[in-house]
Every structure is written in C-alpha cells, then in structure tokens.
C-alpha cells in the first residue's frame with residue numbers, strides 16, 4: 037500500500053497539530069507583519085488517495101480561512117517536492133484552490149531551500165514544515181531558517197522575522213545509518229556506501245558528535261542523539277528558543293514512529309502549541325480506538341476529572357516553593373502526566389479549586405492563563 041493512500045495514525049496526529057497550530061501562528065505573527073510564509077520542504081502530493089488533506093492542503097485551508105480576515109495573499113506557500121507525480125498533483129491542487137501565487141519547487145529540498153531563503157523578504161514571518169521520510173535537510177540549513185528570526189534588540193523590537201520550525205525527526209534514519217557506522221564489513225564497495233550514508237547523517241545532524249553516543253550502545257542512544265540535536269540547533273540558531281519534542285505513533289500507546297519537534301521563540305507559541313496538541317491528541321485517540329476496534333474505556337469526562345485533580349496537586353506543589361511562577365515556563369511540571377492531553381480549561385478549573393480551598397488568592401476572571409504569573 038502506498039504511503040499516500042490514506043493517512044495512518046501518526047499522520048492523523050501530525051496533521052491534527054499542523055491544522056490547528058498554523059492558523060494560530062499565522063494570525064498571531066501576521067497581525068503585525070501583514071503577510072506570512074509557509075515553507076513545506078517535503079510537501080508530498082497535497083492530498084491522500086482517499087481525499088484526506090496532506091500538509092499542503094491543510095496550509096491552503098489555513099490560507100482560505102485567513103483570507104477573509106486579512107486578504108488572499110496573507111499566507112503564501114512555497115512547496116518543495118522531489119517526486120514528479122506528486123509535483124503534478126500539487127500543481128493541480130493549487131489550481132483547484134485558486135492559489136496560483138503559491139510556488140511549487142520540483143527537486144530536492146537541500147537544493148531549493150538556500151535559494152528560496154535568499155529570494156524571500158527577510159522581514160516576513162515564516163513557518164517551516166520539515167517532514168521527510170528519512171533524514172531532514174542539513175543541520176546548517178535548518179539553523180539558517182531559524183536564524184531568520186534575528187535578534188531582539190530590547191523594547192520589544194526585533195531585527196528579523198518571527199520564524200518557527202516544525203520537524204519530523206525519524207528514528208529509523210539514525211538506526212539505519214548508525215548500524216552501518218558500527219558494521220564490521222570490509223568490502224570496499226560497502227565501505228564507500230557506508231561512508232556516503234554516514235556523511236549524509238553527519239550533515240543532517242551537524243557533525244560527527246553523534247558517533248560516540250551511537251557507539252556507547254546505550255538503549256536510549258537515539259533519544260540522546262535527538263535531544264542533543266535539538267539543543268545544538270537551539271544554540272546554532274543564536275537566540276532564545278524553546279522546543280517541544282513529541283512522540284508520534286501509528287498505534288494507540290505504541291512505540292513512537294517518529295518525533296515531532298517544534299521550535300518557537302515566543303511564549304504564545306509555547307502555550308498555543310500545547311493547546312493545539314491537546315485537541316489534536318483527543319482526535320487522534322478517537323481515530324486510534326476506532327481504527328484498532330477498541331472501546332474507549334475511559335471517557336473524556338472521567339479523564340478530565342483526573343487531569344484537573346492532578347494539575348491541582350502539581351500547582352499546589354509549585355506554589356509551596358513560595359516563588360511566583362508563570363505556568364507557561366513550567367508546562368511539564370504544571371500538567372505533569374496530563375502534558376499534551378489537558379489544556380488551559382483544565383488548568384483554569386484546577387486554579388479555581390485551589391482558590392476555593394484558600395491556596396490561591398488571585399482573581400482569575402478574564403485573565404489569559406498563558407500570560408499569568410501565579411503567586412502563592
């Protein structure tokens with residue numbers, strides 16, 4: 037069966053996140069800039085065989101939804117795809133959706149990205165989606181995209197444009213090449229092929245630093261390589277970055293098929309992404325239960341009760357340290373086991389409970405929790 041016949045579980049979650057987060061991001065950053073760029077480095081054909089939306093169709097739907105608000109040219113797409121048939125399908129899709137100004141670039145992302153970046157207005161915000169089957173574009177290229185975000189020079193002024201990256205980071209690419217790195221073959225042809233593969237992974241990860249981690253043989257070496265990679269990218273991009281690292285599986289509670297990494301520089305991005313993750317996760321849960329023929333033995337209402345109680349305990353513990361804190365800086369501590377599942381409304385309920393128990397004196401009415409500082 038072809039990958040693009042119908043989306044599997046992992047794609048349901050990936051697209052659930054993209055279709056929620058892209059409009060949020062574009063509305064937020066575009067309200068100042070007046071225009072937003074969407075760069076899809078591994079676009080695919082746009083639609084699946086069963087008519088479901090792939091990432092380009094989701095971005096087009098976002099552009100349509102925002103057109104009423106800002107004008108048709110508000111979200112402008114650059115779609116890169118290597119496969120000729122998929123490129124044809126993309127062109128048809130753009131024509132059908134009246135998006136003639138969007139550009140399709142046929143060929144390899146690593147060849148197109150530097151040229152596209154060089155031609156784009158550096159003051160226009162960009163959302164880049166990097167969704168390969170295997171290895172992503174080289175580390176330096178991802179860092180170059182992120183460096184568009186420039187620097188904050190104080191007083192809320194930025195030189196550069198708000199830029200964010202959502203990336204599919206696959207374990208299988210690392211496992212495959214890592215296996216070659218420590219392979220014991222001596223055949224010259226094999227050695228040459230191995231060196232080429234290792235060189236490509238070195239470029240994707242930004243150096244040979246991962247060799248030692250791989251050679252350690254540790255059971256968590258691929259996770260360590262991914263975490264190091266994300267940290268190195270953050271540093272190479274040269275400004276304050278936060279990132280999410282979300283495991284995505286084709287099966288309910290199955291092993292991660294890949295990880296989604298989101299890099300953002302803004303607290304609103306952190307808060308908003310977590311909100312989107314939570315709603316996307318609920319759809320994904322329903323999809324997996326249906327697809328795997330399972331009854332959902334824990335209905336939403338029951339889970340919500342547990343989440344609220346859990347968050348309440350977590351916040352109470354944080355308040356006990358007697359230091360004021362912003363929940364957006366402590367998402368994992370605040371949401372705990374409900375991270376990525378619960379969201380703002382559950383936190384609000386937990387805070388109300390703390391308020392009625394006399395543990396929190398602040399009035400939360402009309403306050404956006406993503407901006408709030410909690411004081412004991």
Ligand SMILES: C[S@@+](CC[C@H](N)C(=O)[O-])C[C@H]1O[C@@H](n2cnc3c(N)ncnc32)[C@H](O)[C@@H]1O
Nearest residue numbers: 078079080090091117118119144145167168169
């Ligand atoms: C995982 S799929 C993309 C799915 C798509 N982003 C979506 O969400 O609907 C990866 C795509 O990358 C394309 N591809 C593979 N190598 C590529 C490269 N070097 N540059 C650009 N596209 C490539 C493949 O043909 C495939 O369509």
